[in-house]
Structure formats: structure tokens, C-alpha cells
Amino acid sequence: MxxxxxxxxxxxxxxxxxxxxxxxxxxxxxxxxxxxxxxxxxxxxxxxxxxxxxxxxxxxxxxxxKEDITPTASEKGLYLLAPILSVTLALLAIAVIPVGPPLQIHGWTIPLQLTDLNIGLLYVLGVTSLGVYGIVLAGWSSNSKYSLLGSLRAGSQMVSYELSLGLALIGPILLAGTLSLHGIVEAQAGGHWFLWTQWLAFFIYLTAGFAETNRIPFDLPEAEGELGAGYHTEYSAMKFAMFFLAEYANMITVSAVATIVFLGGWSGPVFGPAPLRILLPIFWFALKVAAFLFLFIWVRGTLPRFRYDQLMAFGWKVLVPLALANVLVTSFAVAVLH
Amino acid sequence: MQLALFILFGGLALAGAINLLVQKAPIHSALSLVLVMGSLAVLFLLLGAEFIAFIQILVYAGAIMVLFVFVIMLLNAQPSEPSRASRAARWLGPPVAGLLAILLAVRVAGRYHRVPANLGQPMFQIGDIGQALFHQYLLPFEVTSVLFLVGVAGAVMLAARPEEAPQPARQECPEPADSMTREKGAGA
Structure with a gap:
């Protein structure tokens, strides 16, 4: 080519x-x-x-x-940069997510993702870890106390939970022996989903994922009752919409990574004529992602918000030790079995 | 193509580094450093070191610099007046930096002058890094991690405020806070 x-x-x-x-x-x-x-x-x-x-x-x-308002006392450049950064990084993360096996059409092989990296999972983690900047800068540049408080909460929460998020993914990576998202799906072929053996990692990942996307029950950065709206209090019109877009794009990323790493990606029963054989894997993938997205919404409709000190204590004193223990046990298991 | 990217991101890294020194407001300096980290990651990527590139982003840009920015925001740091030491550093800095650069250039050129950098070729896999770290360099690796642990313990000791009024979080697990106050009380 x-x-x-x-x-x-x-x-x-x-x-x-x-x-x-x-x-x-x-x-x-x-x-x-x-x-x-x-x-x-x-x-x-x-x-x-x-x-x-x-x-x-x-x-x-x-x-x-809607009218696009920029507060007079704000830091203009960073105020504009923050939503752009948020939405760009959120969309970038999805570039390496494969939604199905590579298509074979007339001798052409078209991978169903923008690019296949050897270390796709690290890429996703790296890009999403930069997403904090959008939120933190938004709160700071708005020059408003509610925004600043919201972004301080978001910053500490996202950095804290990123650790357990990454540690939770190490178990499945050890089992698959690769960081390529494609390779991880292939390692689970035949219904050997990592969910069965790595259920602890799955729950840690999911909890940390809720915190990373600032969703209920971890939506303290946007706690309406105490902060107005949180880090995007001062934003209006399209800039506000960009934060919204970023939050939902991050939800999709978290759901897609969970599907790929724990639920076997696009694997599922494939049958019927050729067109159906192409579409079914994509359908299974979409179904699993949709189930996760429904879970996000379901939890929002069900659980109340955490208190801030509970949030931090839970992240550092429960999730991180559990994730470390899981890494340890999985490493021993892999070493013994090989 | 690769050369163009190399020049672009090498230039960005340099521009970020210069901007870091020139800016008055701490937050702008910190953000310039993030730009430098990001550009360096792309340079690693061009050299075929994928793993190092993304670890660079994940650890330096995504964690360490976030904490920098976080602290600057928390303290609401303002542009500071140059102290006497920093004025001295302004005069002494460039010659020393120049000397260091010459030293590095001589060392690196003397060692590697026949080895062309091959852009875009994967240098090694993650497995190779693991092999090197846990076989050949096991002892230095473990010693370094102990060093980090000592650093963390020291930071916790410095940051802990023993005479703090009991908070809801502390009440649930009173052991560390209590032992700390008792030690302090005995010392006083």
C-alpha cells in the first residue's frame, strides 16, 4: 500500500x-x-x-x-483549550478498539479498527490518563471556586483510580501474554472468557471505570448539590457539549475495553450465509458494549453518591490492595501452569 | 515521512522546553513540560520503542505532571519575584548547560558515531524488556524499587499531621493516626 x-x-x-x-x-x-x-x-x-x-x-x-459565554476573569487560552483537549483525547482512545475480526473482501484485508497497535491496551490507558488535563484545566481556567473544587476532586479521583484500573488489567494481560487488543480477544476464543478466571479483576476494573468516567456513584466532581455543576459550571453552548461528548465517549471506551478484555470481544456463535458471518461478530461486540452502557445507566438510576473521604479510602485501601493481590495470584498461577 | 515527523516533534520538544524556562506563571511552565513529555514520547515511538513511549505518556504526562498541575492549582501559585539565588542561576546556567551538552555530545558521538538511527523499525518487544529487567538487571531493578519505597515512606512521614482533629475517615481505622499521636506525645 x-x-x-x-x-x-x-x-x-x-x-x-x-x-x-x-x-x-x-x-x-x-x-x-x-x-x-x-x-x-x-x-x-x-x-x-x-x-x-x-x-x-x-x-x-x-x-x-446557545450563547457562548467566556467569563471575564477566566484564563482565555486554557479556557478554550480544556474542552478541546477533553473531547480529542476521549475520541483518540477509541482509535485502537477493534469491533470485529478483520474483513476479507476481494483479497483486501480491512481491519475493523483505525489502527492495530502491538500495545493497544497501553495506548488506551495512556491516552485516557491524559484526559485528566481537560477537566483540571477547565476548572482552573474558569476562575470560579465551584469549578476549581470540582476539578480538584476530579483530578485526585482520576489519578487515584487509574492505578487500580491499570492493575486490574494486568491479570488478563498475563493470561493472554500480549498487549494487543486483537491478541487478547483471540486468547479468549472458544468461550474461555477472562471473566471466568479474572472475576475479581473484572469488578475492580468496572468500579475504577465508573470513577474514571466521573459517573454515579463516583460523580463527586459534578456533585450538583454542593458545586453548582462542578468543573464545567462556567461553560455554555458547544464548549459544554464537548465535555458531555467526552464523558460519553469515555463511557464507550471503558465499556469496549471491558468487553474486549473480559468478555471475549466479538466472539460468539457465528452461523448462516457469508454476509451474516461478517455481521454477527460485530453484533455480538455491540451487544456486549450495550450491556455495559445499560449497566452505567442502571447504576445511575439506583445508587446514591459516595462521600468524598469514602471515595478516597475505598480506592486506596480496598481496590489497590485487592488489585495487587490479584496480580500476585495470577502471576503465580501463570508461572506454575507454564 | 518519518524524518518529517522527527523534525516536527523534535522542534516541539525544544519549543516546549524553551517556553518552560521563559514563562512566568508556574502553570504555563508545567503545561510546557507536558508538551515536552508528549513530544519525547513520539520520538521514542519513531525510534521503535513503543513500550517506553507509552510508559512515558502514562507515567510522566499522565500521572506525575498531573500532580504538578494539581499542586500548582491547589496553592494557586502566582508568578514569583526572582530571588538572589535564581539571579545567580540565570548567569551561571547557560555556560554550565552548554558544557554539559558538549560533554554529552562528545561521549555519545564517540561511542555511537557509526550507528545510524533507524526510524520506524521496532527495536524490541515488551518481552525483551521484561527479560532484561528480571534476569540481567534484577538486582539494580529491585534496589531501585526499594529506593522508591523509602522515598514514599519519607513523604508520608513528612506529610502526616499528627495533631490533626479526628476526621470521619480516621475514626473508621484509628490505628495509624493513634500511634502517630502517641509517638509525638512521647517525644514532646
Whole structure:
């Protein structure tokens, strides 16, 4: 493949991924409003389009048309940079997520991801770890006490839980013997999901994932009752929408990584004629990711918020030791079995 | 292509480093350092050291610099007036840095002048790094980790405030806080 075709293929794939992703994020928000409404005995949005299906479109229009306010006392450059950083890093992380096995069409092999790295999992961790900057800078540059408090909470929470997030993933990596997301899925072929042996790591990962995405029950950076809205209090219009976009993109990343590492990615029963054989793995992958996203929403409708000291104590005194123990036990098991 | 990327990110790293020195506000300096870290990671990537590149991002940019920025925000650090020592450093700094650069250049060029850097070729796999760390360099590796542990313990000792009023979190697990106060009380 020459550099020209490589660039064209890469851009086309990136645009398709971007389009699917933004649509998906818009509809996850609608799904969240609908599902939480049901859980609270309401009906949710119903007015725009049939069953409220055009609500995301209306929201997008509203975001674009709203007045874009920049506080006078804010640090202008960083105030603008923060939402851009948030959304860019959130979308970058998804570039290495494979949604299915490589397609074979007319002798061409098209991998169903933007790029396949040998160390895909490290890439995801690295890029998401930079996501803290968007939030921290947003709070600081707004020059507002509520924003600053929100971003301080977000910063300490995300750095703390990132540790258990990474440690939880080491168990499955040891079992798979590779950091490539593709290799990890192949290591689980035939229903040998890492969930069965690494269930502790799975729960640690999921808990840390909720904290990393600032979702309930760990949404202290956005605690409305005490902080106004948290780190994005001063943001409006499209800049606010970008933080929203980033949060939901991060949810998708966490769900997709959980699916790949613990639930065998796109593996599942494949049968039928050729077109169905291509589509079924993607369907299984989408189904598993959707289950995780539903879990995110379900938990939001169910659990109250943690207190801040509980959050920190839980992260450092429960999750990190458990994750370390899991790494230790798994290493011994792998060493003994080989 | 690779050469162009190398020049671009090498330039970015240099620009970030210079900006770090020139900026007055601490937060801008810290963010320039993040840029330097990121550009260095890309340079590692170009040299084929994938693992080191992403560890660089994960550890330095994603954890250490976040804490820097965090502390600067927490203290709301303002641009500081140069002290006498920092004025002396301004005059002494460039010659010393130049000397160091010449020394490094001579050493590196003397050793590796026949080995061209091959951009874009994977140098080694993660397994090789593990093999090297846990076989050949096991003792230095473990000694370094003990050193880090000592550093962490020291930081905790310095940061712990023994006379602090009991907090809800402390009440649930009173052992460390209690032993600390008792030691302090005996000393006083």
C-alpha cells in the first residue's frame, strides 16, 4: 500500500468512526434519559419525533444556538483549550478498539479498527490518563471556586483510580501474554472468557471505570448539590457539549475495553450465509458494549453518591490492595501452569 | 515521512522546553513540560520503542505532571519575584548547560558515531524488556524499587499531621493516626 492510499483509507475510516460515534453518543444520552425516567416512574422525552427519537437532534441544535459565554476573569487560552483537549483525547482512545475480526473482501484485508497497535491496551490507558488535563484545566481556567473544587476532586479521583484500573488489567494481560487488543480477544476464543478466571479483576476494573468516567456513584466532581455543576459550571453552548461528548465517549471506551478484555470481544456463535458471518461478530461486540452502557445507566438510576473521604479510602485501601493481590495470584498461577 | 515527523516533534520538544524556562506563571511552565513529555514520547515511538513511549505518556504526562498541575492549582501559585539565588542561576546556567551538552555530545558521538538511527523499525518487544529487567538487571531493578519505597515512606512521614482533629475517615481505622499521636506525645 502506498502512502497515498494509506492516508485516504485512514481518513475515510476515521470519518466513518467519528460519525458512528457521535450518533451513538447522542442516542446513549436519549437512552439514558428514557431509562432513568422509567426507573423513576416518569416517561422521559416524548415530544420531538416519534417516542422522542429526534430529541438528540433538537439538543444539538440548541447547543449550537446557545450563547457562548467566556467569563471575564477566566484564563482565555486554557479556557478554550480544556474542552478541546477533553473531547480529542476521549475520541483518540477509541482509535485502537477493534469491533470485529478483520474483513476479507476481494483479497483486501480491512481491519475493523483505525489502527492495530502491538500495545493497544497501553495506548488506551495512556491516552485516557491524559484526559485528566481537560477537566483540571477547565476548572482552573474558569476562575470560579465551584469549578476549581470540582476539578480538584476530579483530578485526585482520576489519578487515584487509574492505578487500580491499570492493575486490574494486568491479570488478563498475563493470561493472554500480549498487549494487543486483537491478541487478547483471540486468547479468549472458544468461550474461555477472562471473566471466568479474572472475576475479581473484572469488578475492580468496572468500579475504577465508573470513577474514571466521573459517573454515579463516583460523580463527586459534578456533585450538583454542593458545586453548582462542578468543573464545567462556567461553560455554555458547544464548549459544554464537548465535555458531555467526552464523558460519553469515555463511557464507550471503558465499556469496549471491558468487553474486549473480559468478555471475549466479538466472539460468539457465528452461523448462516457469508454476509451474516461478517455481521454477527460485530453484533455480538455491540451487544456486549450495550450491556455495559445499560449497566452505567442502571447504576445511575439506583445508587446514591459516595462521600468524598469514602471515595478516597475505598480506592486506596480496598481496590489497590485487592488489585495487587490479584496480580500476585495470577502471576503465580501463570508461572506454575507454564 | 518519518524524518518529517522527527523534525516536527523534535522542534516541539525544544519549543516546549524553551517556553518552560521563559514563562512566568508556574502553570504555563508545567503545561510546557507536558508538551515536552508528549513530544519525547513520539520520538521514542519513531525510534521503535513503543513500550517506553507509552510508559512515558502514562507515567510522566499522565500521572506525575498531573500532580504538578494539581499542586500548582491547589496553592494557586502566582508568578514569583526572582530571588538572589535564581539571579545567580540565570548567569551561571547557560555556560554550565552548554558544557554539559558538549560533554554529552562528545561521549555519545564517540561511542555511537557509526550507528545510524533507524526510524520506524521496532527495536524490541515488551518481552525483551521484561527479560532484561528480571534476569540481567534484577538486582539494580529491585534496589531501585526499594529506593522508591523509602522515598514514599519519607513523604508520608513528612506529610502526616499528627495533631490533626479526628476526621470521619480516621475514626473508621484509628490505628495509624493513634500511634502517630502517641509517638509525638512521647517525644514532646
Amino acid at each position: 502506498t502512502i497515498g492510499t494509506f492516508v485516504v483509507v485512514a481518513i475515510v475510516k476515521a470519518l466513518i468512526a467519528l460519525f458512528i460515534l457521535t450518533t451513538l453518543i447522542a442516542y446513549i444520552q436519549l437512552a439514558e434519559r428514557k431509562i432513568v425516567a422509567r426507573m423513576q416512574s416518569r416517561v422521559g422525552p416524548t415530544r420531538v419525533g416519534p417516542f422522542g427519537l429526534l430529541q438528540p437532534l433538537a439538543d444539538a441544535v440548541k447547543f449550537i444556538l
